[in-house]
Amino acid sequence: MSSIVNSLSAQTSERHDEFRNNKKIPAVIEKSVLKALSFYPELKNTRIKFVFKKKLRGSVMQAQPLFTSLLRHRTKRSYQINISALFRLTHTVTPIHQLPDEIMIGWIGHELGHIMDYESRSNRGLVVFGYQYLRSGNYVKKVEVIADTYAVNHGLGSYIIATKRFILDHAELPQAYKEKISRLYLSPDDIVEQVRKLEERRAREQTEASK
Template sequence: MILSNPNPLKNIHKINLEDFKHNKKIPKIIEHSILVALSHYPELKDTPIAFVFKKNIKKSIMQAQPVIGSLLGGKDCRAYQVNISSMFKLTHTATPIHQLPDSIMIGWIGHELGHIMDYESKSTFGIIAFGLGYLFFENSLKKAEVIADTYALKHGLGAYILDTKRYILDNSDLPEAYKKRISRLYLSPDDIVEQIKKLEEAKLKLEINH
C-alpha cells in the first residue's frame, strides 16, 4: 500500500525519466522533481509544457495555466505553462524553491499537472468559464483545487501529495493566512489518506477479479 512506503522515490530508478522531456521546457535545477511528477502522467508525455520561474505569484507557490494563444486552435494545439515561484516565502525569511525536499516539489508539481489534466478535459469555452469562476468565486476555486488533487492521487502521487500538505500545514515558519487558505481550499491530509485507501482497495479488488 502506498502509505506504507516511507520513501516514495525508492523505485523511481526503474523509470526512464528522459522519456518525459519531450515538448517540455524545464529548468535544470529542478529537472528531476519535474520529470518524476511527469512520469505519473503518461497522457501528458507529448503535451507542450513550459515550467517557468517567477519572482512573485499572487497567493500561490505554483500556478498552471494554458498558453492563451494555443486556445485559438484545436485541443491538439494546446500548450501550457507552469509558473513556479523562485522563492519559498516564510514568515520572516525566504528560501530558494529548489532547496525544498524533492518529495515536496514532486507533490506540488504533481498537483499542478492535475490542473493541466483538468484543462485537457475541457473545451476552450469551458476553460474560459473555468478561469472566470476560479478568479471570482471561492466555491469554484475550491472545486478546481480538489479536482487537481484528485487527479494527482489517481495517478499514483498520493504519498507525495500527502507529504506536501503536511509540510505546509505543519510548518511553523509559514504565514498562518497561507496555511488557512490551504486548509480551506484543498483536500486535508485526512481526506488524502482516505482517498488513497479507497483507491488501493479498488485496485486490489480489480486485481482479484482478474
Template structure:
C-alpha cells in the same frame, strides 16, 4: 568470498522531457512528477520561474494564444523563492519529495484543463476569479487527479509540509486547509483506490 553491493539504477525519466521546458535545477523533480502522467508525455508544458506569484507558490495556466489551435500549450509558473514569514529560500531548496508533490498537483490542473473545451475553459477562468467555492472545487479536482495517478504519498507530504511549517503565514495555511483536500482526505482516497485495485485483481 567478497560480496558486491547491488546497485539499483536510477529511473530513466528522459522520455518525459519531450515538449517540455524545464529549469535544470528542478529537472529531476519535474520529470519524476511527469512520470506519473503518461497522458501528458507529448503535451507542451513550460515550467517557468517567476519572481513572485500573487497568493501562490505555483500556478498552472494555459497559454491563451494556443487555446484555439490544435495543440495547446501550458505554463506552470513557479515562484523562484519560497517565502516564509520573515525570510525566503530558493524554491529548489525545499525537500525533493515536496517539490514532486507540488508539481504533481499542478499537473493535475493540466489534466483537468485538457478535458475541457475552449468555452469550458473560459467559464473556468471566470469561476476561478470570482468564486471561492469554484476555486475549492478546482483545487480538489487537481489533488484528486494527482492521487488517482499514484502521487498520493507525495501530495500528503506536501500538505503536511505546508500545514506544519512553523515559518509559513497562518493566512496561507488557512487557505490551503480551506480549499484543498486534507491529508486525511487524501489518505482515504488512496485507501479506496487500493481496495478497488485489489478487487479488480
C-alpha cells in the same frame, strides 16, 4: 559504492527521459519535474513550460493554459506552470529548488493534476472555467479537489500528503497561507482516505481479473 549510486541515478534519468518531449524545464528542478511527469503518461507529449517567477500572488505554483494556444485546435494547446523562485517564510526566504524532493514532486504533481483537468475541457470550456475561477471561492475549492484527485489516482498520494503536511506543519509559513490551504484544499487525512479507497478498488479489480 559511488559508481553504483551514479549508475542507479543514470538509469532513473534515462527512464524519465521520455517525459522531456515538448517540455521546457529549468535545470535545477528537472529531476523533480520529470519524476512528477512520470506519473502522468497521458501528458508525455503535452506542451508544458515550467517558468520561475520572482513572486506569485498568493501562490507557490500556478498551472494555466497559454491564452494564444486557446485560439488553435485543442490538440495544439500549450500550458505553463509558473513557479515562485523563492519559498517565502515569515522571516526568511529559501530558493524553491532547495525544498526536499518529495515536497517538490508533490507540489508539481498537483499542478499537473490541474493540466489533466484542463485537457478534459474544450477551449470554450476553459474560458468559462477561468471566469468562474475568478468569481467563486466554492468553484476554486472544487477545482483544487479535482487536481488532488487526479494526482492521487495517478499514484502520487504519498507525495501529496507530504506536501500538505509540510505546508500545514511549517512553523515559519504565514498563517494566512495555511488557512487558505485548509479552506480550499483536501486535508492530509482526506488524501489518506482517497488513497485507501483507491487501493481497495484496485485490489477488488485484481481479484475480479484473476477469477
